[in-house]
Amino acid sequence: MDKPVNQRAWFLVLPVFLLVAFSAILPLMTVVNYAFNDTFGSNAFFWVGLEWFEEVLTSERVHEALLRQLLFSAIILAIEIPLGIAVALTLPKRGIGASVCLVILALPLLIPWNVVGTIWQVFARVDIGLLGAFLSQIGVDFNIGQDSIDAWVVLIVMDVWHWTSLVTLLAYAGLQAIPEAYYQAGRIDQASRWAVFRYIELPKMKGVLLIAILLRFMDSFVIYTEPFVVTGGGPGSATTFLSIDLVKMAIGQFDLGPAAAFSIMYFFVILLICWVFYTVMTNLDRQDLPE
Amino acid sequence: MGFGLVALAMLAILAALIAAVPQDEDGFEWTGQLIEGGWMAWTFPVALFFWTIACLLLVFTFLAIRFPETPRRGLLGIETTRGDRLFIALLGSAFINLAWLGLAGMSQWGALIVCLIFAAAVFRWV
Numbered sequence: 001m002d003k004p005v006n007q008r009a010w011f012l013v014l015p016v017f018l019l020v021a022f023s024a025i026l027p028l029m030t031v032v033n034y035a036f037n038d039t040f041g042s043n044a045f046f047w048v049g050l051e052w053f054e055e056v057l058t059s060e061r062v063h064e065a066l067l068r069q070l071l072f073s074a075i076i077l078a079i080e081i082p083l084g085i086a087v088a089l090t091l092p093k094r095g096i097g098a099s100v101c102l103v104i105l106a107l108p109l110l111i112p113w114n115v116v117g118t119i120w121q122v123f124a125r126v127d128i129g130l131l132g133a134f135l136s137q138i139g140v141d142f143n144i145g146q147d148s149i150d151a152w153v154v155l156i157v158m159d160v161w162h163w164t165s166l167v168t169l170l171a172y173a174g175l176q177a178i179p180e181a182y183y184q185a186g187r188i189d190q191a192s193r194w195a196v197f198r199y200i201e202l203p204k205m206k207g208v209l210l211i212a213i214l215l216r217f218m219d220s221f222v223i224y225t226e227p228f229v230v231t232g233g234g235p236g237s238a239t240t241f242l243s244i245d246l247v248k249m250a251i252g253q254f255d256l257g258p259a260a261a262f263s264i265m266y267f268f269v270i271l272l273i274c275w276v277f278y279t280v281m282t283n284l285d286r287q288d289l290p291e
Numbered sequence: 292m293g294f295g296l297v298a299l300a301m302l303a304i305l306a307a308l309i310a311a312v313p314q315d316e317d318g319f320e321w322t323g324q325l326i327e328g329g330w331m332a333w334t335f336p337v338a339l340f341f342w343t344i345a346c347l348l349l350v351f352t353f354l355a356i357r358f359p360e361t362p363r364r365g366l367l368g369i370e371t372t373r374g375d376r377l378f379i380a381l382l383g384s385a386f387i388n389l390a391w392l393g394l395a396g397m398s399q400w401g402a403l404i405v406c407l408i409f410a411a412a413v414f415r416w417v
């Protein structure tokens with residue numbers, strides 16, 4: 001990289017920028033305005049300064065939602081990443097079997113969020129759902145509307161069902177890219193199965209796994225539709241994650257000020273994750289290039 | 292030439308914003324509503340914030356055209372251009388402000404000083 005970079009081509013982005021201005025930047029400005037103002041209705045606003053930010057930063061309710069959110073993301077990552085790798089390792093490497101497996105794995109990824117939510121909501125119902133009815137038949141006290149542990153279990157199993165395939169597909173792509181020569185070298189050295197995984201497969205999968213972790217963290221951090229459909233944030237507020245809490249605050253209670261301050265902070269966190277994601281991706285690309 | 296026009300346009304926008312600030316007997320009411328009864332609740336400080344961001348972007352656009360640069364690898368071990376460093380400085384400043392508001396319990400202007408030091412460090416070492 002010795003040449004100076006010419007950035008003039010960015011001007012070609014101008015039309016898109018104008019579109020985004022109307023669909024994203026202006027609404028964002030409205031949110032920022034609401035975060036600094038209060039109203040008694042009929043569009044009569046008055047300035048309150050940083051009051052809403054202080055309220056949200058010190059709000060127990062927001063802290064709890066954040067904790068639940070982080071716990072949820074941590075649990076699904078801890079399950080989906082190892083499980084996804086394990087499934088990818090057992091998939092056939094070539095032939096018709098590989099294609100069939102990939103198609104079946106891709107199916108859950110194609111189902112829209114609200115449909116996934118509805119499937120699991122019905123599935124977990126005690127009266128008509130297969131899972132709920134079966135569990136209550138064998139004597140397990142199971143009710144996602146009343147027991148918060150049950151609700152959490154259903155949400156986590158649902159997310160694992162929905163998204164482990166993504167990790168699997170990414171890990172599988174990483175595995176397929178490893179040249180056969182590495183395995184031959186391993187065989188010559190009489191490497192154990194674990195050693196092959198630890199010193200050949202895992203290092204070669206580092207890039208795709210990093211992408212998988214960031215994608216899954218991001219998606220689970222902003223999850224809304226599925227818990228909303230399955231539990232509605234309940235029982236009580238046991239499954240009220242950040243975005244559900246935000247929507248409750250903004251549209252349920254119509255507390256525009258705190259909700260705006262909340263969404264700005266949420267936006268900063270997401271912007272940070274996006275930046276990390278972008279930096280990791282661009283740096284991975286550079287590493288792949290020959291020096 | 293083109294840059295001068297853009298600078299004039301930004302100054303005109305700033306003048307229009309100031310002209311829209313409501314006034315009473317005591318002079319300017321800086322935190323009053325720019326559009327009374329409007330649904331967007333525009334106030335001058337927020338408008339000034341976005342105006343500053345827009346100016347920063349324009350200045351950095353100007354710099355990128357006038358003084359092209361090579362990305363460099365700094366403290367974080369990643370390649371950054373001036374624009375990247377601006378982004379890091381701005382996003383970091385947002386978090387510094389929130390932390391200051393939540394922890395320091397002092398005037399918010401203190402956070403601005405920390406942010407300026409942080410931005411200078413980012414531009415120097417990242």
